[in-house]
Amino acid sequence: MISQRARYAFKAMVALAKAEPGRGLQIRQLCEQEKLPRKFIEQILLALKAAGYISSRRGRDGGYELLKPADLIHVGPLLRLADGPIAPLSCLSRTAYRKCDDCRSEALCELRIAFDKPYADYLAALENTTLAQLMRASDARGLPAELVSEEVP
Amino acid sequence: MISQRARYAFKAMVALAKAEPGRGLQIRQLCEQEKLPRKFIEQILLALKAAGYISSRRGRDGGYELLKPADLIHVGPLLRLADGPIAPLSCLSRTAYRKCDDCRSEALCELRIAFDKPYADYLAALENTTLAQLMRASDARGLPAELVSEEVP
DNA sequence: GGAAATCATACTGAATCTATAGGGATTACC
DNA sequence: GGTAATCCCTATAGATTCAGTATGATTTCC
Numbered sequence: 234m235i236s237q238r239a240r241y242a243f244k245a246m247v248a249l250a251k252a253e254p255g256r257g258l259q260i261r262q263l264c265e266q267e268k269l270p271r272k273f274i275e276q277i278l279l280a281l282k283a284a285g286y287i288s289s290r291r292g293r294d295g296g297y298e299l300l301k302p303a304d305l306i307h308v309g310p311l312l313r314l315a316d317g318p319i320a321p322l323s324c325l326s327r328t329a330y331r332k333c334d335d336c337r338s339e340a341l342c343e344l345r346i347a348f349d350k351p352y353a354d355y356l357a358a359l360e361n362t363t364l365a366q367l368m369r370a371s372d373a374r375g376l377p378a379e380l381v382s383e384e385v386p
Numbered sequence: 387m388i389s390q391r392a393r394y395a396f397k398a399m400v401a402l403a404k405a406e407p408g409r410g411l412q413i414r415q416l417c418e419q420e421k422l423p424r425k426f427i428e429q430i431l432l433a434l435k436a437a438g439y440i441s442s443r444r445g446r447d448g449g450y451e452l453l454k455p456a457d458l459i460h461v462g463p464l465l466r467l468a469d470g471p472i473a474p475l476s477c478l479s480r481t482a483y484r485k486c487d488d489c490r491s492e493a494l495c496e497l498r499i500a501f502d503k504p505y506a507d508y509l510a511a512l513e514n515t516t517l518a519q520l521m522r523a524s525d526a527r528g529l530p531a532e533l534v535s536e537e538v539p
Numbered sequence: 540g541g542a543a544a545t546c547a548t549a550c551t552g553a554a555t556c557t558a559t560a561g562g563g564a565t566t567a568c569c
Numbered sequence: 570g571g572t573a574a575t576c577c578c579t580a581t582a583g584a585t586t587c588a589g590t591a592t593g594a595t596t597t598c599c
Contacts, residue, residue, distance in 0.1 A: 235474045237588060240486075243497050259544070268488050273589050279546070292597020295544040308500050321388045333393075335421055340527050343520040344396050347461050351511035358504035367496040374493050390557065412575070426558050432577070445566020448575045 239315035241269055242277050246311065249287060250303040250364050257290075257298030277315070284314050304365035309356060319356060321348050327356075392468035394422055395430050399464065402440060403456040403517050410443070410451030430468070437467050457518035462509060472509060474501050480509075 244267055252258045260278065264271045278297055281287045286306065287297045299306075313319055313328060320326035324333050324345055332339070339345055397420055405411045413431065417424045431450055434440050439459065440450045452459075466472055466481060473479035477486050477498055485492070492498055 234471065234476065236586095240475075240497060243500075247496050261544085270589060272591080275545080276547095276589090282546095289545060290597085291545045291595075293543050294598065295596085297545090318387065322393075323387065341524045343400050343517070343524050344393060346520050346523050347396075347512070347515055351508045351515075354511070355504045355508040358507070359500070362500055362504075364496070367499050370499050371494045371496050375491075389555095414575085423558060425560080428576080429558090429578095435577095442576060443566085444564075444576045446572095446574045447567060448565085450576090 236316050239312055242315040249299045257296040259296040304363045306364040307360055308362050309360035321352055325352055389469050392465055395468040402452045410449040412449040457516045459517040460513055461515050462513035474505055478505055
């Protein structure tokens with residue numbers, strides 16, 4: 234299970250991506266919209282900022298804004314930022330590789346063999362999907378197919 | 387990351403699968419062979435027994451033995467036994483489904499959409515690989531290709 | 540200066556993880 | 570039957586992580 238922190242981070246990014254470009258959102262709005270715990274979100278936004286995903290403006294009319302377009306934001310790194318390594322085994326992690334303490338041979342380890350390909354595919358999928366794709370997919374499901382082309386009647 | 391408990395459970399199953407059929411292994415042997423903490427392994431073996439994976443004999447010459455052949459033992463359920471649900475989101479879990487507290491619509495949730503197919507594929511892979519497959523794969527890597535057919539010269 | 544926002548760090552309570560402890564029950568062998 | 574070896578069962582301890590709160594500093598606009 235991914236952490237609450239990761240879920241919040243993701244939700245915040247989606248909300249920011251939906252906000253009008255150039256305007257951004259304030260913590261207050263974000264938390265009221267989505268019913269999120271304010272101070273916890275604050276920490277998470279700080280981390281997102283430190284990682285270069287968003288920018289902030291301080292002071293009275295402050296707030297947060299996406300720094301990159303949503304089609305350059307991938308799920309994998311976002312998840313990793315919130316939760317740390319994604320890999321099921323440290324010896325399979327690309328970003329936090331570590332040999333298992335008791336491992337004799339990685340090549341022969343049955344557990345490693347078991348997870349090797351499934352995890353590689355899983356990770357590749359997460360690395361390749363973008364926020365923009367997900368938002369489009371969500372939109373498409375929200376509208377009945379016949380209405381999609383009638384946005385401007 | 388999967389837990390230490392899951393790694394131990396997996397190692398124990400592999401060791402039992404490698405043991406001579408009809409003989410089994412004792413905790414002592416298992417722990418000395420693989421350098422595992424004895425009392426922790428004891429708990430794990432109890433759980434494996436309760437789940438029907440292994441049988442035990444008590445008393446002086448007691449020990450544990452696989453109940454099913456290794457090609458009927460799949461990675462997915464084993465992992466689930468040790469660690470609980472495998473799914474990254476509770477709303478994607480087949481065995482422990484639970485709606486997210488704040489979720490308005492599962493169909494439209496971007497996070498759920500993100501993990502839906504990657505996780506389904508990952509899970510299917512784990513559900514379909516057996517201990518026997520993994521042991522064969524490990525054996526095959528241990529021997530140079532030219533020698534594989536020369537087992538009985 | 541005052542109000543409202545972000546920034547930074549410390550802290551807390553609960554849960555989880557990784558074992559360890561200490562007996563009790565069962566069996567094989569003498 | 571006694572003894573030693575094994576499995577069975579529950580409780581508990583220590584460390585770590587998680588989710589969130591608290592407190593106050595800093596910045597910005599009016």
